[in-house]
Every structure is written in structure tokens, then in C-alpha cells.
Amino acid sequence: MTDGQNPFSRQERVVVIGAGLSGSLAAVYLARHGYLVDVYERRPDPRTAPAGLGGRSINLGLSARGMRALDEVGLLADVLKRSVPMRGRVVHSPDGAVRFQPYGVREHEILHSVLRDELIALLVDAAETSAGVRFHFGWRLNRLDRDTATVEVLSEAGGDPVEVGADLVVGADGIHSVVRQHLQRGLRADYSQEFLEWGYKELTIPVGDDGEPRVRLEALHVWPGESAMMVAHPNVDGSLTCSLFMPHEGPVSFATLDTPEAVLGFFRANFADAEELMPNLVEEIAGHPVGHLVTVRTAPWRHGDRVVLIGDAAHAVVPFYGQGMNSAFEDCLVLSDCLARHTDRAAALAAFEAARKPHTDVLADLSIANFVDLRDRVHKPGYTAHAVADRLLSRLMPDRWTPLYTMVAHTTTPYADALARAKRQDRILRGATAAAGALAALGAVTTIGAALRRRSRGR
Numbered sequence: 001m002t003d004g005q006n007p008f009s010r011q012e013r014v015v016v017i018g019a020g021l022s023g024s025l026a027a028v029y030l031a032r033h034g035y036l037v038d039v040y041e042r043r044p045d046p047r048t049a050p051a052g053l054g055g056r057s058i059n060l061g062l063s064a065r066g067m068r069a070l071d072e073v074g075l076l077a078d079v080l081k082r083s084v085p086m087r088g089r090v091v092h093s094p095d096g097a098v099r100f101q102p103y104g105v106r107e108h109e110i111l112h113s114v115l116r117d118e119l120i121a122l123l124v125d126a127a128e129t130s131a132g133v134r135f136h137f138g139w140r141l142n143r144l145d146r147d148t149a150t151v152e153v154l155s156e157a158g159g160d161p162v163e164v165g166a167d168l169v170v171g172a173d174g175i176h177s178v179v180r181q182h183l184q185r186g187l188r189a190d191y192s193q194e195f196l197e198w199g200y201k202e203l204t205i206p207v208g209d210d211g212e213p214r215v216r217l218e219a220l221h222v223w224p225g226e227s228a229m230m231v232a233h234p235n236v237d238g239s240l241t242c243s244l245f246m247p248h249e250g251p252v253s254f255a256t257l258d259t260p261e262a263v264l265g266f267f268r269a270n271f272a273d274a275e276e277l278m279p280n281l282v283e284e285i286a287g288h289p290v291g292h293l294v295t296v297r298t299a300p301w302r303h304g305d306r307v308v309l310i311g312d313a314a315h316a317v318v319p320f321y322g323q324g325m326n327s328a329f330e331d332c333l334v335l336s337d338c339l340a341r342h343t344d345r346a347a348a349l350a351a352f353e354a355a356r357k358p359h360t361d362v363l364a365d366l367s368i369a370n371f372v373d374l375r376d377r378v379h380k381p382g383y384t385a386h387a388v389a390d391r392l393l394s395r396l397m398p399d400r401w402t403p404l405y406t407m408v409a410h411t412t413t414p415y416a417d418a419l420a421r422a423k424r425q426d427r428i429l430r431g432a433t434a435a436a437g438a439l440a441a442l443g444a445v446t447t448i449g450a451a452l453r454r455r456s457r458g459r
């Protein structure tokens with residue numbers, strides 16, 4: 001669809017619950033289908049409220065899937081203007097050594113760091129300029145009648161609940177979705193919520209006293225570690241926002257960072273070069289909340305032609321593949337395609353769930369597996385050799401060999417298809433490694449045998 005087109009002009013009413021990342025972009029897409037869209041968001045308007053979402057990660061890595069969904073509605077160029085390109089990872093070792101690893105082998109294989117609030121504000125602006133879209137900030141969903149698509153909303157300022165009727169309700173209300181609860185209540189619904197034993201805290205690397213960034217800006221900075229790890233995304237103003245990941249409880253945990261000495265001792269032992277970059281470290285550790293890391297798997301995502309879930313409400317993942325927002329944006333694109341292809345809305349919603357759920361389930365597994373890899377395996381020699389071989393093969397045969405990370409972050413190959421292809425490549429690589437090992441062993445045996453024969457002849 002191109003700007004201003006409105007090929008459907010349904011004049012049906014959609015209520016979107018949640019003006020976060022997925023709800024705001026969904027409003028843009030739905031307006032293009034000719035729906036009248038009312039978005040209810042319990043928080044204040046991000047364009048006027050102070051920045052920051054109470055400890056939620058304040059900047060995010062945008063990659064291929066999210067970029068495609070933004071591009072489809074003409075918003076990508078504006079978003080990229082407000083983001084910082086990240087061309088690779090700068091890995092900081094415990095001894096202070098630093099090395100740069102490019103993200104991909106091709107020029108476009110980079111990520112973009114963008115502030116959550118700024119991105120939402122841009123999406124809200126774009127949606128509001130579309131005909132038929134209205135945002136209601138400071139209003140929270142209280143109740144939903146899933147059979148009639150009627151919602152009851154409450155103003156955060158107080159007063160009586162207000163009932164709003166619609167043809168379709170889109171639940172974009174995040175991980176603790178109230179829409180999901182009402183959609184599934186009393187039905188044979190699957191729901192699982194899995195907390196990671198690790199949490200996260202947001203910290204900052206401010207701009208230096210000279211006004212310049214304290215570290216290389218166009219990269220994701222990573223401090224890996226088995227008992228804690230930290231990543232830092234760059235901001236347009238030259239500062240970086242760090243997420244410190246570590247266990248909630250235990251000998252090395254957020255619970256033990258309870259004095260300035262404990263904080264400084266921990267950073268010196270684990271992230272040697274970080275302390276001098278973070279002048280507000282002690283105050284921020286004491287003052288910032290610890291966030292939870294949760295995976296949500298659930299079904300169904302829809303009810304007849306009346307209710308559908310998107311984004312974290314349908315499939316929340318832990319952030320170690322940086323795909324939560326990207327997959328939420330991809331939901332908006334796929335939902336829009338399904339609505340365009342099916343005149344029967346129930347069929348469209350069924351097609352949407354069928355198209356997405358197998359892949360977001362795989363993303364959930366991949367995200368947890370990547371956490372385990374980052375924590376336990378990434379420093380081990382065998383893992384590094386495998387990763388190097390994977391990258392080398394993709395350089396040598398770019399059309400025939402693509403590492404899993406590249407497929408997930410830099411392509412729009414559906415997640416399950418990416419995993420299936422990566423497993424095939426893995427089998428080939430392991431087979432080749434085993435064959436090379438066998439040849440090397442055979443060579444070694446032959447050499448040793450020849451040496452032994454020479455020695456016995458010499459006796």
C-alpha cells in the first residue's frame with residue numbers, strides 16, 4: 001500500500017488496547033485498511049510525559065524484520081534518522097581487552113539502536129495523522145466481552161467506567177495482557193509463563209566531560225560473563241544505555257550489590273574497564289529497579305472475528321536475540337496481509353495465528369538458548385571455533401551458507417525456517433569437523449607409525 005491509500009474503507013471500528021510498540025504500529029496499519037481505530041493506553045502520552053518507562057529498557061535494537069514492517073508503511077526513513085547504527089559488537093573481556101566483531105558479512109547487516117519512547121512517539125504521530133485514528137492516553141482496559149468486542153475502560157484520573165463497542169479488539173497490551181485474560185477465560189486455553197532466574201537493571205554511560213562519547217558509538221558493547229553480563233546500546237546524544245543482567249538471588253546477584261563497596265568490587269572483578277565509564281554507577285545500582293525476564297507461550301491468540309492478540313501479549317520472549325519488538329512489528333505486517341487476503345475476518349485472524357505462532361514459539365526457544373550460550377558457552381574454545389567456521393563459510397559461500405544469527409537478525413526468513421536451515425548447516429559443519437578430525441588423526445597415526453618404524457630399523 002502507498003501513502004494515503006485506503007482501498008478497503010470498511011468503516012468498521014477497531015479498539016486497540018495498548019499504545020506501546022505493537023499497538024501504535026498496528027493502528028497505522030489498521031487505518032490503511034479503512035478501519036476507525038481507537039487506541040486506549042493506560043500510561044500518559046509519551047510525547048508529553050517524562051522519558052523512561054519505570055525501569056523498562058529504554059533503547060532497543062531494530063533489525064531486518066522490524067525495519068521491513070516500518071518500511072511497508074513508509075516510516076523506516078524517519079526512524080533511522082533518530083537511531084544510531086550498530087555495525088557490530090565491541091566485546092570487553094574481564095582483563096580489559098577489547099575486540100570488535102562485525103555483525104554480518106554484508107554492508108546492510110547492521111542493527112539500529114533507537115529510544116523506546118521516541119519510537120513510540122513517532123508511531124503515535126504517524127497513526128494520528130491517518131484518517132480515523134484516535135488515541136486515549138490515561139485510559140486502561142478493565143473488562144472485555146469477547147463475543148461482542150465490547151470493552152470497558154477506566155480513566156486513570158478516576159470516574160465511572162466507560163463502555164465502548166467495536167467490531168474487533170486488538171490486544172497489544174504487553175506481557176501481562178488483560179485482553180488475553182478475558183479472551184481465554186473459561187476456555188481450553190494454553191498459557192505458560194516462564195521466569196528466568198536472571199533479571200536486568202538499566203544503567204548509563206553518560207557523554208564524557210568533553211561532550212564526546214566515552215566509547216566507540218556505532219556498536220553494541222558487550223561485557224560477557226558466566227555470573228553476570230552487560231550490554232550497552234548507543235544513543236544519538238553520545239551516551240549509552242546499559243542493561244546489566246545477573247541472577248536475582250545468590251552469591252553473585254542483584255541481592256548482593258547492596259553497598260557501594262560491593263558494587264565497585266563486583267564491577268572491578270567482572271567488568272574491569274566499565275567502572276571508569278560509569279560515573280553514576282553506585283547511585284544507579286541503588287536507585288534503579290530490577291526488571292524480570294519472562295517468556296510467555298499461549299494459545300489461542302484470537303476469538304472468532306472479534307479479538308486478536310499481537311506482540312508481547314501473544315508471545316513475550318527474553319531479550320537475548322533482540323527480537324521482541326522486531327517480531328511484534330512483524331505481527332502488524334502479517335496481520336495486515338491476512339486482513340487483506342481474507343474478506344472473512346475470522347478466517348483472517350485464524351490465518352494470522354497459523355502464520356505466526358509456530359515461528360514465535362521457535363523464537364522463544366532460540367532466545368532462551370542464546371541466553372545459555374552467552375552465559376555458559378560463548379567463552380569456550382570449541383564454541384568460538386564453531387562460530388568462526390560458521391562465519392568463514394558464510395564469507396566463502398554467501399549465497400549458500402548463512403549463520404543462524406544472520407538469518408534471525410538480518411533477514412525476514414521465518415524463525416522456524418531459519419532454525420531448520422541452521423540445523424542442516426550445523427550437521428554439515430559437524431560432519432566436516434569430524435572428517436577433518438579423523439583425517440588429522442589418521443595423518444597423526446601414520447606419522448607416528450612411520451617414526452616408530454624408522455626408530456626400530458635404526459636400532
Ligand SMILES: Cc1cc2nc3c(=O)[nH]c(=O)nc-3n(C[C@H](O)[C@H](O)[C@H](O)COP(=O)(O)OP(=O)(O)OC[C@H]3O[C@@H](n4cnc5c(N)ncnc54)[C@H](O)[C@@H]3O)c2cc1C
Nearest residue numbers: 018020021022042061140141173174311312322324325326
Ligand atoms: C531488557 C530488554 C531489552 C530488550 N531489547 C530488545 C531489543 O533490543 N530488540 C527488540 O526487538 N526487542 C527488545 N526487547 C523486547 C521489547 O521490549 C518487547 O518485545 C516490546 O516492548 C513488545 O511490544 P508490545 O507493544 O507488544 O508490548 P509493550 O511494549 O509492553 O506495550 C504494551 C502497552 O500496553 C499498555 N497496557 C498494558 N495493560 C494495559 C491496559 N489494561 N489498558 C491499557 N493499556 C495497557 C502498556 O502501558 C504498554 O504501553 C527488550 C526487552 C527487554 C525487557
